[in-house]
Amino acid sequence: MELLQLVAGVAVGALLVYQVLLRWNEIWYQWIVNKSLPLPPGTMGWPLIGENISFQKLGPDFIADHQRRYGNMFKTHLFGNPVVVCTDSDVNKYVLTSESKGILLGYPRTFSEILGKWSTFSLYGSEHKAMRGILISLVAGPALRERILPKIDEFMKSYLSNWSDKILDFEKKSDEKENLEIRKGKAEDYTINWDDYNSMSFTRAVVLEALRMASAGIGFLRKTTVDTKIKGYIIPKGWTLLLRSVETNKDTDTYAEPLKFNPWRWLESNLESHQYFMLFGGGERLCPAKEFGVLQISMFLHYLVTRYRWEEVGENKIVRFPHVEAPNGLYYRFRDC
Numbered sequence: 001m002e003l004l005q006l007v008a009g010v011a012v013g014a015l016l017v018y019q020v021l022l023r024w025n026e027i028w029y030q031w032i033v034n035k036s037l038p039l040p041p042g043t044m045g046w047p048l049i050g051e052n053i054s055f056q057k058l059g060p061d062f063i064a065d066h067q068r069r070y071g072n073m074f075k076t077h078l079f080g081n082p083v084v085v086c087t088d089s090d091v092n093k094y095v096l097t098s099e100s101k102g103i104l105l106g107y108p109r110t111f112s113e114i115l116g117k118w119s120t121f122s123l124y125g126s127e128h129k130a131m132r133g134i135l136i137s138l139v140a141g142p143a144l145r146e147r148i149l150p151k152i153d154e155f156m157k158s159y160l161s162n163w164s165d166k167i168l169d170f171e172k173k174s175d176e177k178e179n180l181e182i183r184k185g186k187a188e189d190y191t192i193n194w195d196d197y198n199s200m201s202f203t204r205a206v207v208l209e210a211l212r213m214a215s216a217g218i219g220f221l222r223k224t225t226v227d228t229k230i231k232g233y234i235i236p237k238g239w240t241l242l243l244r245s246v247e248t249n250k251d252t253d254t255y256a257e258p259l260k261f262n263p264w265r266w267l268e269s270n271l272e273s274h275q276y277f278m279l280f281g282g283g284e285r286l287c288p289a290k291e292f293g294v295l296q297i298s299m300f301l302h303y304l305v306t307r308y309r310w311e312e313v314g315e316n317k318i319v320r321f322p323h324v325e326a327p328n329g330l331y332y333r334f335r336d337c
């Protein structure tokens, strides 16, 4: 009988310790924060380890799983840091425009170490503004029109000569028509000018739609330098904010039928001016080279569709899309046209 009591006691004790350990981070953070507002929902995992194990195990499904359980703003603990993950367009827009309220960049220190102390990623306030001004004068406006466009034109023509394999597929038909229209009546060795580029509205729509569905990053990283109240929750000073663009780029309130590759949506309504258009970030850190990026991809597409026809070779196996993962590679045969 005594032995049974002892075993039961140890079991209850172990369970208690397990529960406390599992909630340790949450208890600890709520206690040190000690504010009237609650922390966002979510679990913060084991002491030190946080939720790293399930993050590793679930991979890209970690966010979807937690979003399902806790909603569009939840706390977790990753890589030794308390993190709040936001998949809400409204919150993300607010955070991106709140640098003056003490929400600064949250990228790892190595990031600005690699880019250097004069990179915009290392600067704030008036220094940041001045450096952005310099950057914009180099990659946007007249510099883009007069200096960069002819260089990209020349580069793409030589880059796309002698093509033998390629990975990208896109809304070929309409894009082709628009681009062939631009080529019509031009000399064999023509160059694209600014007016030509501005007339590529469908090509632009294809570029934006591809960026929307398969933007390269996982989102934007920010760090609070003061206790910050958002949507009834407190995000303590020193916490990381992971603003997910993967989800906001598929927000049904902004993009109807978001899982459909539909470039026409960009032509039908002025989505580029939508308050939740964040393909290039927002606020003080909006990509200064937005037009540079779109121009470069558009020129690539122009010369691709006007110079080549292509077909798949063999059976290409794609296991992940739109971030393409093809374990055996992707093979296409190109021919001149």
Ligand code: HEM
Pocket: 120, 121, 132, 135, 139, 211, 220, 221, 278, 279, 280, 281, 282, 284, 285, 286, 287, 288, 289, 290, 292, 293, 294
């Ligand atoms: C399609 C191509 C591109 C996309 C989708 C893109 C996207 C972005 C995004 C989302 C940000 C904001 C990051 C943040 O707030 O944390 C950003 C910032 C930035 N981008 Fe781009 N970008 C592109 C092309 C370029 C190119 C070609 C350059 C350089 C020539 C460039 C230079 C920068 C710089 C310097 C910043 C930081 C601005 C600041 O700190 O004020 N980007 N970009």
